[in-house]
Amino acid sequence: MYIYTEMENMQVQPRYKESEHFTHFWKYGNGKQLIDFSGAVVNFENFNKFSHFYYHVDTLGDEVVKEVYFTKKYSEASREIENYIRNGVSEIDDVPESVKNLFRQTQKIPDWLDYDLIKSGAELCMRSNLDSLISLRDYCLIGGYDYAYLSKPLIVTEALKKGAVKRLSETLDFWVNVTRYDALEIHKKGYEFAIKTRLIHSYARLSIKKHYKNWDTENWGEPINSWDMMATYVGFSLVFMHSLHKFGNTFSEAEEKGLFHLWKYVGYLLGIPEELLPDNKKQATENFYLWTSIQPPSDDGSRLLAHSLLNESLENPILKYQFQRKNLRYLHICCTWFLLDDEVCKRLHLPKVPFRNAFPYAKKFINKIYDNTVSRENRIKKGNKDQMKVLDDYLKITQNSNFH
Structure with a gap:
């Protein structure tokens, strides 16, 4: 489940579906290879089922950033989040409500x-x-x-x-750590990387919205x-x-x-x-x-x-x-x-x-x-x-x- 944002009422269209770069990719290029590789049947029947997600964001992550990262020094906030990730968050813990909401989701093992x-x-x-x-x-x-x-x-x-070099190093660090044995069990290293990456995305998104007019x-x-x-x-x-x-x-x-x-x-x-x-x-x-x-x-x-x-x-x-x-x-x-x-x-x-x-x-x-x-x-x-x-x-x- 997720929360609809006001922007999701906007409608994006498949605006480049007739363009040369799109048609060439899917008729002759790697897109054609992906269709052959996967057995996919491509059309626009489900476009409206997914298109509103172009204006949807991770509000749970954003609220944590607003309440934790934007209210203290970045290093202090990072240590606080690391503690939550490694030790878990319970309903009775004295932590911000946004933190409880986030970890309520990430600590719940999907069926x-x-x-x-x-x-x-x-x-x-x-x-x-x-x-x-x-x-x-x-x-x-x-x-x-x-x-x-x-x-x-x-x-x-x-x-x-x-x-x-730095950008590649960060991507490699993330990829390697989420693809090892047992890495994604709760409180393990891959789980930690996923939560931290999620909050980095929220931090970047909110910073863009604030500073890039x-x-x-x-x-x-x-x-x-x-x-x-x-x-x-x-x-x-x-x-x-x-x-x-x-x-x-x-x-x-x-x-x-x-x-x-x-x-x-x-x-x-x-x-x-x-x-x-x-x-x-x-x-x-x-x-x-x-x-x-x-x-x-x-x-x-x-x-x-x-x-x-x-x-x-x-x-x-x-x-x-x-x-x-x-x-x-x-x-x-x-x-x-x-x-x-x-x-x-x-x-x-x-x-x-x-x-x-x-x-x-x-x-x-x-x-x-x-x-x-x-x-x-x-x-x-x-x-x-x-x-x-x-x-x-x-x-x-x-x-x-x-x-x-």
């Missing part, structure tokens, strides 16, 4: 939750090893920048000034609205899985169900309305189709974000030598051209590079051999170890006060 399915989804994320991280970066994140309105909150909160709600929707959140988490499930598929990875029915179940629960903890959270790739593709019809293609701001991410390898000191960084950037460009369709890459003004299919096809070939020669259990262990190593490297770099 549909299946921890065995979540485990299967986590194992798929881990056993896919570095393919998972490449997919997140070179398909999910950079592909998301092709949607101009989706990128607006990042632009207006000056994410470019923070830098792509030119926010165009009618066209852009509410900042970090529920429909945009659905699209983001379809990125972590559907788009992520499609990327693994493109790299030659295979997955069982339980793993596929598990991945969607994992992100459905993360979405629930983040305050996304349950009716927006898909159970499978067919639902996800059909929902994503509707959402893309309200999004224009990339503009100058979103292209800047894409190029900032593309050049992250050059400014990241994890690799010591410049030639190593240039080579890593080249490999990421190759993967991006391989995973995204050409029209999207051209719109984002991604550089063309020679032999761009060599590395992705080699990776695809090696994956097939690796999957047939190494046990699933060992792939999970190695994937977890390698992903934790990458995260540790990023955290060491970004937590160093000398790194800007």
